[in-house]
Amino acid sequence: MHSLLIKISRFKPSIIDPPAFSTYELTPAPDWTVLDALEQIRIHQEPSLMYRRACHHASCGTCACTINGVERLACKTKLADLGTQTITLEPLHCFQRIGDLVTVRSTLFQFMQPDWSCLQPDEKRDDHDLLLSGRGQSITRFENCIECGCCVSACPVVRKNSHFIGPAVLSAINQEMKKNPSTENDLLSIAASPDGETLCQRAVACSRVCPTGVYPARHIKALRDQRKRTGNTP
Numbered sequence: 001m002h003s004l005l006i007k008i009s010r011f012k013p014s015i016i017d018p019p020a021f022s023t024y025e026l027t028p029a030p031d032w033t034v035l036d037a038l039e040q041i042r043i044h045q046e047p048s049l050m051y052r053r054a055c056h057h058a059s060c061g062t063c064a065c066t067i068n069g070v071e072r073l074a075c076k077t078k079l080a081d082l083g084t085q086t087i088t089l090e091p092l093h094c095f096q097r098i099g100d101l102v103t104v105r106s107t108l109f110q111f112m113q114p115d116w117s118c119l120q121p122d123e124k125r126d127d128h129d130l131l132l133s134g135r136g137q138s139i140t141r142f143e144n145c146i147e148c149g150c151c152v153s154a155c156p157v158v159r160k161n162s163h164f165i166g167p168a169v170l171s172a173i174n175q176e177m178k179k180n181p182s183t184e185n186d187l188l189s190i191a192a193s194p195d196g197e198t199l200c201q202r203a204v205a206c207s208r209v210c211p212t213g214v215y216p217a218r219h220i221k222a223l224r225d226q227r228k229r230t231g232n233t234p
């Protein structure tokens, strides 16, 4: 493969502050992913480069970032598939940025209740990942969501209104209702709150970027329909 330019948004509080782009040139192998490129740049060109990764196979969600303007998993995105000579990497939007491509995703969980049955203990992450994830002590996950944050970053409503519950949590609410119908009233009340489903503008950006097929917009539509059926309105 010919050489590529990897343009990375750098940020280090009080050192590279405000953020600025740095560009690195490399000649990748044909099957390299964006994560491979980041590893090579860190090893050979920029040891202070910050990004997050754990599983390397699209199951932990930690490597999510904005690649050529679209939220994707760095470990799953092949450089060759992007089809551009210059590849631009930025952190996810809407999350606190702590350095370069690293953000804290704890806000993904702020509206979830630990006793929801769709949340399951995560046996795969160790204390180091827990610390880096910034999620506190209760590591949990729901269904096939890998808590990557792509849907939240892509949602135009979250970008304007940080109070919006957001697509990942609304999906979890709908999952929980299906699994545990006795919780329906309480959950519909959360979904119908002023920061809930009614703020969704149906842009479907969340479903487009979700790497694991959760399709958050479908869950949000199901919630909306159920809310109308039961008369649970704000």
Ligand code: SF4
Pocket: 154, 155, 156, 157, 158, 166, 167, 199, 200, 201, 202, 203, 204, 205, 206, 207, 216, 217, 220
């Ligand atoms: S469908 Fe709703 S939640 Fe999904 S991106 Fe659009 S506004 Fe956000």
Ligand code: SF4
Pocket: 061, 144, 145, 146, 147, 148, 149, 150, 151, 152, 167, 168, 171, 206, 209, 210, 211, 212, 213, 214, 215, 216
């Ligand atoms: S719903 Fe999809 S995009 Fe959103 S956090 Fe979960 S896996 Fe990521």
Ligand code: FES
Pocket: 052, 053, 054, 055, 056, 057, 058, 059, 060, 061, 062, 063, 064, 073, 074, 075, 076
């Ligand atoms: S490193 Fe785990 S999803 Fe990419």
